[in-house]
Amino acid sequence: MLLPSLSGDVPDRADAVRVDGDVISREALRAAAGAVAADIAGAGTVAVLATPSVATVAAVVGGLLSGVAVVPVPPDTGAAELAHVLTDSGAQLLLAGEPDAPVLADCPIPVVPVDQGRRGEVPTSGPAPSTTGLILYTSGTTGPPKGVLLSHAAIRAGIDAVAHAWDWTDEDVLVQGLPLYHVHGLILGLLGPLRVGSPLVHTRRPTPARYAAAGGSMYFGVPTVWSRICAEPTAARALSAARLLVSGSAPLPAPVFAELEGLTGHRPVERYGMTETLITLSTRADEPRRVGSVGRPVRGVQARLVDDAGAPVPADGQTFGALQIRGATLFDGYLHLPDKTAETFTADGWFRTGDVATVSEAGEYRIVGRASADIIKSGGYRIGAGEIEDCLLTHPQVREVAVVGAPHDDLGQEVVAFIVGEQSLAARTLVTYVEKRLARHKRPRRVHLVESLPRNALGKVQKTTLLSLMESGTLPGGN
Incomplete structure (x- = not known):
């Protein structure tokens, strides 16, 4: 099961999810998700207006528990992009905790209000591991956004791999304020604690003051968040009691790494991943953390670097190579784009990330950047x-x-x-x-x-x- 903490066999917890001042227990979330599941029965794909809210959590969980593919939609999306995502994904309904949001004024499909106070029964039989759980749309730098198909099995493998790498248990309290429509905020930051069983505190916005007041043991942030926290030393020092600070989604500048260490006493964990691969490389919680290093492949994942001719590059920490990945966390392809999917894989089944990296003799990777931009x-x-x-x-x-x-x-x-x-x-x-x-x-x-x-x-x-x-x-x- 993807979310064992909501199975009904796990003791209830009153503070399972907190979004700003709104709190919901495990049992209440399970029941709210059951009501959503009843609303979407018979649908193949549903979209969710992914505002930072408990209603969004209930909508996403309801879709996943019922085996319906969920398409998170950014709340600030434009009308043209919304129309593309809904049409391309084939979403039949759009779930929204804020059904009157301006972006939904011309929504081409029915909008279903989500009320976290409603109650329903969760389907007794869960979806097969190979079932598509999420369709996440990538930023369209070379054309319209592409739908990335992520199965329940891949999501489960991705969460379990980072939980293993970071010693993440139900004793932790995760704090984050990231968008709920990307891998970082949604899969790691929301489904992660629901799978592991740890409480989640979502701060709605990742401001230094809100992070400082949250009292977590683990904090997720992107470099911009950590930079802003370092700019407010009092807020940064409040994170000293945490167990782990994790940075991702973009490289953490060396000066910010040093400032975080100086102010909090923590050297942050850096990791690497993509929408198509989930998290594939990470520093371990019990290993030295080095500036710029994203560590080694997580459990269930293999990585390699090749040159322009496809030959392996030396593990000397200096030579650039194209990063390729294979393993349990990979996506099932781009929706409606079989040729594009095929292009991203080598003949022997490795995914071409499009990123360039170096690898040390100890097997630690350092991301140099995108081959096309960096x-x-x-x-x-x-x-x-x-x-x-x-x-x-x-x-x-x-x-x-x-x-x-x-x-x-x-x-x-x-x-x-x-x-x-x-x-x-x-x-x-x-x-x-x-x-x-x-x-x-x-x-x-x-x-x-x-x-x-x-x-x-x-x-x-x-x-x-x-x-x-x-x-x-x-x-x-x-x-």
């Missing part, structure tokens, strides 16, 4: 954008950085840095700063000082957007 091919050199970003972040006047490769007639690509920092910063100063610390060919040839960096809901910088803004001359406050 590996810069300039003048015959292969340059990792992350190394330059980490260097620039050590400058005392720099707050945020994004480094990209822009087309260049002679070099192929040139290194371009986008910097958020103090007004007195000078672009030439930063070029010299990098030149003195890294190889000369890694220095930025262009530096843009901007007001902000475009990010998605998980805090990942949208580098393709930056390039487009640069080319059109519309960078926010750029010079």
Whole structure:
């Protein structure tokens, strides 16, 4: 069973899920999910307006327990994207704790209100492990968002693997304030505690004050969250009593790693995963945690690095290779896109992640970045954008950085840095700063000082957007 803590055989717990000030017990959640299951009986796929609420939790759990495929929809989605997701997924109903939300005004399918106070019986026979549990839509950087099919078996394997890696038990209290429509906030952050049996405190928004007041033993956050917590030392020090701080969804800058350690006494755990693979690499709770390392493959997963010809790269911690994954946590394919699915797998069954990494002799991986955005091919050199970003972040006047490769007639690509920092910063100063610390060919040839960096809901910088803004001359406050 995917959610054993809701099986009815586990003792009830009054504080199973807390979203801001709204609390629901295991038994009440099970009954609320049963009411949802009755509402959607006979449907093959349902969408859920994934607001941070107990109603969303009941809707997702009701769908999973009844064997209906669940499609989480971001509450801030636009009308065109909503129409695409609903049409592509074939969702027959949309469950919403806020049925009057503006985005639903022109919803093309029936909207079913979710009332967490209603009660019903959970279906006695659970879905088969191979049944699709979730259809998560990826950001459409190369076209419309694609539906990723995740089975109950893959979700279960993914949660169990990280629980093993992090010594996660029902004695923990997990705190997070992440969106409930991505792997990080939904599968790890919601289904994880429901499977393990640990209480969940969802802070609705991941602010430093709310994290500090939550009193958890485990905290999940993205780099932006940890950076903001470090900017409020009192809030950061309040996390000292926790057992584990976990960072993911994007690389954690080295300065933030160091600040967290200094303020909380904890070196954060970093891990790596994708919508298509769930979490595949992680540092263990009982192992040393190194800046930039995402550890080793979790239980049930294998990883390898290959060069452009498909040959293994040396485990020397230096040589770049394309990261490939196989194991129990992999998705079943992209909905309605068999050719695209086939393209992502090698002939011998490994999933091509599209990320580039290095691996040490000890088997620890370090993610260099996306092959398409973070590996810069300039003048015959292969340059990792992350190394330059980490260097620039050590400058005392720099707050945020994004480094990209822009087309260049002679070099192929040139290194371009986008910097958020103090007004007195000078672009030439930063070029010299990098030149003195890294190889000369890694220095930025262009530096843009901007007001902000475009990010998605998980805090990942949208580098393709930056390039487009640069080319059109519309960078926010750029010079």
